[in-house]
Amino acid sequence: MxxxxxxxxxxxxxxxxxxxxxxxxxxxxxxxxxxxxxxxxxxxxxxxxxxxxxxxxxxxxxxxxxxxxxxxxxxxxxxxxxxxxxxxxxxxxxxxxxxxxxxxxxxxxxxFRGSELASLDKRTAFLERLRGLKDGLRMFHWFQALLPQKGQFFELFEAHGQTLLAASGALTRLLQGGEGMGQHMREINEREEEADAITREVKRSVRRIFLTPFDRSAITGLISSMDDAIDEMQQTARATALFEVSAFEPEMRDMGAIIADSARLLGEALPLLRNIHANAARLHELTGRLVRLEGQADDIHAAGLKKAFKAHGAANPMGFIVARELFSHLERVVDRFEDVANEIDGLVIDHS
The missing domain is CATH 3.90.79.10 (Nucleoside Triphosphate Pyrophosphohydrolase)
Known part of the structure; x- marks a missing residue:
């Protein structure tokens, strides 16, 4: 803009x-x-x-x-x-x-790369197919017919990255409070279900496919850490609903913005895995920024908790407990993005 x-x-x-x-x-x-x-x-x-x-x-x-x-x-x-x-x-x-x-x-x-935006239309068709399927991901059998010897791991990684990007956007809107909070919670839950379906298919493919682009443990480690990030977003939404929170501290909104930027950076990094050797330097820059964002989120988390304790104190211990619960989930979301960065760094070290 x-x-x-x-x-x-x-x-x-x-x-x-x-x-x-x-x-x-x-x-x-x-x-x-x-x-x-x-x-x-x-x-x-x-x-x-x-x-x-x-x-x-x-x-x-x-x-x-x-x-x-x-x-x-x-x-x-x-x-x-x-x-x-x-x-x-x-x-x-x-x-x-x-x-x-x-x-x-x-x-x-x-x-400020826009690879996640440039690929959004392409990935949207993929996700639309995903939503219409039942009983897990039996529909991915056609993937095997297309490329049975290698699977579609890169496509699945990138599709999962799109669910993270969309869920982080919904989480950011949720943390603004106001009208529509229920809709934002619902979207986070729907995105988490999409992510679970993609994760299951990746793990099934690891068992079925003879030739994989990376070590099998590296593939499952990467997709699991990505899935953990969106799981924690869902936990944040659930805690918001459970405790009927309608307004959020500025530090919570700041952590939500860090989560949104982390998802954007990951959205750029994932397509670069298709050619790690050529993209090693850029991948290192992106993972470095993800790690720095996690450090900044830790500082915001600590400041927010201290502020909440001073605000609620002994007079309103439940208020502090609710704030601590939300802060903890938000911190764990950012921690999981750091885990993803570490998984990608490991791939860069092994393959570049």
């Missing part, structure tokens, strides 16, 4: 100055709301930064450093504070990189 600047009408990212009392990612989300009418959850970990020279009203031209944060969009408003002052537009990544003037920003946009 790019917007036009107010004076020169060039294409820019929604952005602004840091705001007193708000962490940088929250200030970025506020600017996205004011300038582009976007609602969503901003990941606390910056994608990167760029520098540009800004012409001030005084006539001075000063260098400005800009940190860029990924934001999982949960709503697009028809009316917003600066609607009359700017144009907004969704761009494909390549076109957005060309539309901005700043070279470093263009590079940053290009690095």
């Amino acid at each position: 790019l917007v036009t600047s107010r004076r020169t009408h060039r294409w820019v990212l929604p952005k602004g100055n840091r705001m007193k009392g708000l962490p940088p990612h929250a200030a970025a989300a506020q600017e996205a709301f004011e300038e582009a009418g976007i609602e969503g959850a901003a990941c606390p970990a910056a994608l990167g930064s760029y520098r540009y020279r800004k012409l001030l009203r005084t006539g001075a031209s000063l260098l400005v450093d800009v940190d860029v944060f990924p934001l999982a969009v949960t709503g697009l408003l028809e009316e917003w504070p600066e609607r009359a002052e700017r144009e907004r537009r969704w761009f494909p990544l390549r076109e957005a990189a060309k539309a901005v003037d700043e070279v470093d920003l263009g590079q940053l946009i290009r690095s």
